[in-house]
Amino acid sequence: MIYNIPYIAVVGLILIGLAAVIFKRNLIKIVIGITIIESGVNLFLITLAFRENSTAPIYHGTGSRLMSLPVPHALTLTSIVIGVAVLALMLTLIIHIYRHYKTLDVRKIGGDEE
C-alpha cells in the first residue's frame, strides 16, 4: 500500500488539471490545467521506470548493473518536448484571441462578428 503513494500523486495531479480545465473560465487557467495533466502523465511514466536500489541507465566504469528502465525515460523526454510545442501554440492563439476580443473569459469570446 505504501508503495503506491507515487501513483496516488499522479492521479491527484491529473485530477487537479482536469478540474482546472472543466471548471475554470479563464483561458490561461485552462492552459495551466492542461500543463498540470501533462506533468501528471510524465510523472506516471517516470515512476514506471524506477526499480528499487537501481542507478541511472548510464555505464560508468564499474558500477552496479541494476539500472532503472531506460524506455520510460525516453518516452518522457519525447512527451516533454511535445508539451512545449503544444504550450507555445496555445499561448500564441491566446495572444490572438486577446487582440480580437480584449478578454480572456471563455463566456465572452466566440461570438461571430461577420
Add this chain to the structure above:
Amino acid sequence: MSLRNIAAVVFFTIIAIFLIVGALLTHPFGYPENADMDQYIIDNTQSETGADNGVTSVVFDYRGFDTLGEATVLFTAVAGVIMLFRRLNK
C-alpha cells in the same frame, strides 16, 4: 448550478474513482512486474549501439523514429507560431 455543471461534476467524480482504484491496483512502486524489453536494452546498449548512455541509445537508436517525430513536432510548432504572427498584407 446549471445542468452542465452537474454533468461535469458527475463525469469528474466517476473518473476520479476509477483512477484512484487503478492507482491502488498498479504494481508496487519500484518493482515492475515485467522488464524483459528494458533489461535487454540495458544489457546490449554498449555492444549494439556503442553508447554508454542507455537513454540516448533508446532515444536515437532503438526508438529513433519517435525522435524524428518529436523533432518534427517542434518544427511544426515553430512553423505554426511564425505563420500565425506573419504580416497579413503583402
Add this chain to the structure above:
Amino acid sequence: MSDILNTLLYHSPALIVAVPLLGAFLTPLIGKINDKLRNIFAIVIVLITSFLVYLLVSDVFSNGIRTYVFGGSSPLVNNSFAVRILFEVDGLNAFMAIIASILAIAGVIYSWSFMKENTGLDKYYTLILLMIAGMFGMILTGDMFNFFVFLEITSIASCALIAFRTNQGSAVDAGFKYIVISSIGALFILFAIGILYSQYNALNMAVIANSISYGFLDKIALVLLISGLAMKAGIVPMHMWLPDAYGRAPSSVTLILIGTTQASLYGVLRVIFSIYGKHLTLPVKTIGDTNLSLSALIGIILISFALLTILIGVLMALKQNDFKKMIAFAAVGEIGYMLLAFGAAITSISTDPLTGSTILATHGEVALKGGIFHIINDALDVGLLFLVAGAIYYATKHSSLNKLGGLARNMKYTTIFFIIGLLAVAGIPPMNGYVSKLLIYQSTFQVNPILSIIAILCSILLLAVFVKVFHSAFLGPKLPKFKDVKEVPKSMILGMGIIACIIIFFGLFPNLILDNIIDPVARAIFDYSAYIGGVL
C-alpha cells in the same frame, strides 16, 4: 527496373512517412528561391508519396501483411518482445492510406490557386506536408507511442492551419478549441499507453494484443483510449470543436482535416478489433438469464453514441445559416453513420459453439462492409462539398446563405460538382453514398428496425438541407453584386474534378470496389490473430 521497384516496395512503409517529412523540411528553403517552384515541389512530393502508397497497397491486397522494422532486420528479440519501432500494414491500414493519398493530392492541387492571395505560404505548405506526413504515420504505425507522436504532429499542424486567417477572431477561437480538446485527448491516450506499458512492458500493438489479459487496469486503459480517440474523431459529447474547426479553416485544410479525423476513427477500430480483439466475446455481466458479452456492451454504447451523433449533426445542420458550418454539421452526422455500422457489427460478434473461435454473424459482416465503404465515401463526398464551399467563398467572398444567389449562371463547373456532392451525401442511387448507406440500413434493420428508420429519416433530412442550399445559392435570378463573378481557376476545378470522378466511378461500379477492396479489408479488421501473427 523491377529491382528498383522491389527496393522501393520493401522500404515503402518508411518512405511514405519520410518523404513528406523531407519535403516539409525542404519547403522553407525552396520557398526562398521561387514561389511557383515551391508549389510544384509540394505537388511532386505528394505525387511521389501517392505512387509509393499505390505500390504498397497493391502488394498488401495481394500478398498480405507487410512489416517494416526501423533500424534493425528482425522485428522480435528472443521471440517475445519488440524492442524497435515497426510499421505493420494490413488491409485496414492500406485502405486508410488510399483515402489519405486521394485527399492529399486533391488538397495540395486545390491550394495552388485557392491560397494565392495570402501571405505566409511557405509555412502553409510546410504545415500541409507535415499534416499529410502525420496522417500517414498514424495510419501505418504498429507502435502505440509512435501513434501518439504522429497524432500530436497532425493536431499541432492542423490547429495552426485552422487559425490561418488570423484576422478573423472566430478562426483563432476555433483553433484554440481544437488544440485544447485534442491535447487533452492525446494526454488520455498517453496515460493509457503508460498503463499498458506498466503491465506488459511493451509498446508494440501486436505484442500487447498477444499478451493482454483484460484486468481492471486494462479496462481503464480501454476507456481512456476510446474516449481520447473519440474526442479527436468528433463523436457527439465531444463534437463541439468540429463544426467550428471545419467551418473556419480554409477549405483545402478542411479536406485534409477530414482525413485526420478518420485516422482517429481508424485508431478506435484498431483498439477495439485488434488490441482487445481476444476478449471481445468475454461475458462481462449477467442480467437475469442472458450473458452480456463485452462486444455487446461496446456495441450498444457505440450505437447509442452514433444515434446521438447522427441526430445532433443533422438537426443542427437544418438551422445553420453559414454554408461551411452547415456542411460541417452534416459531416458530424456522417461520422455517426460510420459509428452506427461499426456498433452494429460489434454487437453481432459471438463465439462459435463448435470451434470456440470468434465469428461474425452475416448481418454483422454486411454492417462492417457498409461502415468501411462509408469511410471512404464520407471523405470524398463531404470533402467535395467543402471544396465547393471554398470555391464559392473564393469567387464571392461570402459564405452566408442569405447573401448568395444565382451563382449557377456564372459558375457552371462548380454547380455540377455541387450537385454530385449533394446527391452523394444524401445517398441517392447513381452515387457512391447510396451503396454504403443501403448496406448500413439493411444490416441495422436486423439489429433493430428503429435504428434503420432513424438512419433513413436523417438521410432524407440531409437531402432537404442541401436542396435548400442549392436553391438559395445557385438558382434564382442573377444578383447585381455577383455580376462580375467568374468561374474559379483551373487548379481548383482540377482538385474538385479528381474527387468528383472518383465519386462517380465508385457509384457506377460499386461491386468492383466491394469485391476487390472492401471485402479483404473487412476480413483484415476482424482477424486479430493475423494481425498478431504479422509480428509474432
Add this chain to the structure above:
Amino acid sequence: MMGMSKIVKTIASIAFPLSMIYGLYVIAHGHLTPGGGFQGGAIVASACAMILVAFGSVWTMGKIKEKHLSVLESLGALGFIGLAFFGLIYGINIFFNNFLVNQNVIPIFNEIGKGLANINTAGVLPLMNFAVGLKVIAGLFAIVLVMAYATRLSEGK
C-alpha cells in the same frame, strides 16, 4: 520591451558565453553522460532568451531575424532525417540504421563505449545529437523571439 538596466545587460553578457558552452558540452556528450541534443539545445536557447530579456526584442531582432533561425532549423532537421536516410545506403540498408557501429563504414567511428569512453563512440548518435541540438536551439529561440516581438507591437499601438 526596450531592454533592462546596464547592470542586467553586463551580467547577461558575462553569463551568456558560459551557459552557451555548458549547453554545447551537454550536446556533445549526449551519448556518454546524462543529456543530449534536446536538453543541451534547451540550455543554449534559454541563454539566448536571457539576452532577449536583457536587451529587448527590438535590439535582438536587429541582430538576428526569425527567417534566418527558420533556415537554421530546417538545416538541423534535414541533417537529422539525412542521417536516417544514409542508413538506407550504407550497412544493412534499413531506414534509421546506425550504420557507423559494427558495420565498418568509417573506421574511426567504429568504436564502442566502455564506461565514459571517447567521444567518437556510438556511431551516428553524436552526429544526430548535434543535428537535433542545432534544431532545438534555433526552434526554441525563434518561438521566444517571435512571441516577444509580436507582443511588443501590440503594446506600441
